[in-house]
Amino acid sequence: xxxxxxxxxxxxxxxxxxxxxxxxxxxxxxxxxxxxxxxxxxxxxxxxxxxxxxxxxxxxxxxxxxxxxxxxxxxxxxxxxxxxxxxxxxxxxxxxxxxxxxxxxxxxxxxxxxxxxxxxxxxxxxxxxxxxxxxxx
Amino acid sequence: xxxxxxxxxxxxxxxxxxxxxxxxxxxxxxxxxxxxxxxxxxxxxxxxxxxxxxxxxxxxxxxxxxxxxxxxxxxxxxxxxxxxxxxxxxxxxxxxxxxxxxxxxxxxxxxxxxxxxxxxxxxxxxxxxxxxxxxxx
Numbered sequence: 001x002x003x004x005x006x007x008x009x010x011x012x013x014x015x016x017x018x019x020x021x022x023x024x025x026x027x028x029x030x031x032x033x034x035x036x037x038x039x040x041x042x043x044x045x046x047x048x049x050x051x052x053x054x055x056x057x058x059x060x061x062x063x064x065x066x067x068x069x070x071x072x073x074x075x076x077x078x079x080x081x082x083x084x085x086x087x088x089x090x091x092x093x094x095x096x097x098x099x100x101x102x103x104x105x106x107x108x109x110x111x112x113x114x115x116x117x118x119x120x121x122x123x124x125x126x127x128x129x130x131x132x133x134x135x136x137x
Numbered sequence: 138x139x140x141x142x143x144x145x146x147x148x149x150x151x152x153x154x155x156x157x158x159x160x161x162x163x164x165x166x167x168x169x170x171x172x173x174x175x176x177x178x179x180x181x182x183x184x185x186x187x188x189x190x191x192x193x194x195x196x197x198x199x200x201x202x203x204x205x206x207x208x209x210x211x212x213x214x215x216x217x218x219x220x221x222x223x224x225x226x227x228x229x230x231x232x233x234x235x236x237x238x239x240x241x242x243x244x245x246x247x248x249x250x251x252x253x254x255x256x257x258x259x260x261x262x263x264x265x266x267x268x269x270x271x272x273x274x
Contacts, residue, residue: 046250058251060250062205063205065206066250066257066258067257067258068199068208068257068258068259068260069257069258069259069260070197070208070210070212070260070262071259071260071261071262072195072212072214072261072262072263072264073261073262073263073264074242074244074262074263074264074265074266075217075265075266076216076217076218076220076241076264076265076266077214077215077216077217077264078189078190078214078215078216078217079214079215081195081212081213081214083210083212084257085208085210086206086208087199087204087206087207087208087258088204088205088206088207089203089204089205090202090203090204090205091203093203095251097253110251114203114249115201116247116249117201118245118247120243120245122222124174124175124177124178124185125175125194125196126174126175126193126194126195126196127193127194127195127196127214128195128196128198129195129196129197129198129245129260129262130197130198130199130200131197131198131199131200131201131247131260132199132200132201133199133200133201133202133203133204133249134201134202134203135202135203
């Protein structure tokens with residue numbers, strides 16, 4: 001076995017992810033999506049101003065590029081680090097309160113439509129944090 | 138109301154599954170070579186040192202089928218104190234060792250754009266030195 005590779009593999013300090021399931025469970029919607037109510041609401045594209053004070057559905061179109069702020073802080077660090085980057089949606093996404101939809105007609109609890117997974121750890125290249133957002137359909 | 142596309146991974150810890158094991162003796166670990174980041178270990182066992190004040194790379198990846206364009210961003214952060222690592226053990230002085238999750242606490246907070254927060258997404262990684270861990274100061 002290659003000595004360097006063996007050494008690199010042995011230095012894997014991974015983050016435990018057991019807490020993730022509990023965190024997602026806490027996001028459970030209070031019940032089935034109120035389809036009839038949602039169907040009556042105006043759809044407002046992200047960035048636009050709602051025409052009234054009432055409730056509405058937020059629409060994120062495919063290709064929408066949204067900013068993501070990355071912020072690393074804590075007492076282990078000498079200073080806070082903050083950068084801003086962007087991510088782009090592959091599919092249309094409609095969001096209303098606890099529920100989300102890709103077509104504006106079929107709704108699911110957000111945590112079921114969007115499966116978020118976290119993995120991270122420390123190796124000889126430094127700290128690595130990976131967040132995967134997959135379709136839960 | 139809290140956004141349903143927001144989740145917080147509380148109290149993520151390094152190798153929490155190893156809690157309860159006895160830490161190695163300082164004499165045992167004192168015989169091992171100390172490899173200091175960003176040096177790469179060549180072969181055999183070793184103690185890995187993350188030096189205070191030196192930029193350490195943190196790679197943040199965000200991907201998945203929901204995204205057409207993800208994030209692959211590397212940022213640097215510096216530690217406030219030296220940190221020594223050996224397998225699941227950690228130390229601030231290279232002599233007194235404790236389970237890593239008792240010395241370093243990791244919290245990751247993720248908020249995707251949503252109905253309640255149609256602005257930027259936010260990823261906040263907090264890494265804290267856990268006070269009262271019993272390590273030498």
